[in-house]
Amino acid sequence: MTLFIIFIVFVLLATVIVQISRINEMAKSIRGEEQAFVRSNQRQGRYLLVFMIVFLIGTIVSAFYYKNYMLGYGPHTAASEHGPMLDRIFNITLLVTGIVFVITHIALFYFSYKYSYRVGGKASFMPHDNKLEIIWTAIPAFAMFALVINGLIAWNKVMADVDPNEEYMEIEATGLQFSWILRYPGADGKLGTRDFRQITSTNPLGQDWNDVKNLDDFHPTDLVLPKGKKVRVRITARDVLHDFYLPHFRVKMDAVPGLPTYFVFTPNMTTEEYREQLSEYPEYQVPADPADPNGPQKWEVFEYELACAELCGYGHYSMRKLVRIVEQAEYDAWVRQQQSYYLSTIRGKDDDPHREQLFEFEIDERRAEFENAFNTMLAAPDSIEKIVPLNYVFFETGSATLSGHSSHELDNIVAAMQSNPEVSIEIGGHTDNTGDPENNMTLSQQRAEVVEEYLISAGIDAERMSAVGFGQEVPVDTNDTESGRANNRRTELRIITE
């Protein structure tokens, strides 16, 4: 409908113009060719003058109306250290071109008016003027030179890479159709190596799991950074061109497949501080959701964002990520909550090259888990059965042969027995419920005895231990059933204190 109306308006306008020119033609023949020409020329001159004034006023009014959307002005100040410098350059360019725009605009229309056709008027003839040539060549050349030099200085500062000796953190952003995968280096502070040939559905970045630096790298959902810390972002793409764009930080860099780029910047305002600043502007003091006038205001729900600034396909719009700038302490807490991609997704799976081996930190974790369970039971009142599950003592199927790094857990028992000489234990053996119950009873007894023998050979007095087989009875319930481990468990300890 709107389109139709616009179409009709254009048709009517065209008709009016044609009619006016017809009337002009007729007037010409009535009043005489020359007189009509003079009149029309002067009228056009006046129209152009009016256009000049209306257009200039319009420009000024709109600039005033939209002033808060100019870079570095009002609520749109930069939230990074280099940001104000870029804003200044944009604004200097705007000022210079703005002045030129106003002067040429006035000259163009005013001269059209001033020199409109006059009967008997004569143009002055000036074939060449060196002085004029020099002036109108030199002034723009000088202005351009100043702008470009200024820009180059800023470019070199903004694009400077980090000095390897200074303190900075490095993260990685990989664009793909249609999302960003962020990668943080984990506790070692170093990003692991990647190889595109290793990209699979479970390994979206092609991280090389043989590189230990990869094992603690994590892929967070949001881009979280500490305020005041220099960040180097490695930027890559997996398929087509994308563009890593953080508008509030004046960060914008293409993500190119096969050609890593980077951007170094230092955020200097937390999300909270930026919101605080926005709260002073009326355009942010309105409800964030127009349908909910009593809901939070626009400044309260403001978030920094990461976007893709390259039209990379139909899902381009969905390449948005939340960016949060927080104080260092909050950042550290956030990092502690993140789980390494390797541990959460790859560990123990078929594509884990380390599945047969136990990492130092896993041994430590298991020790802590055992010590915690042992000490808790030790401190428990004597009225309850003090059962400590041995979650990491494994046996080969249908056999009493220890398997799968069981010695670490057994060593934990040795240590606990040594530091608690008053404690005696009963080692309980179990089996699953497949096979013959009688055989299972024997097997469970053998398993308990294998554990006992291990402890004896490690120097624990046999007097302090007994081994009992429970066959395929479900292990005595402990607070551990929720983890699902009770089903795998083949042995447990019962602590006896006299």
Ligand SMILES: [Cu+2]
């Ligand atoms: Cu994109």
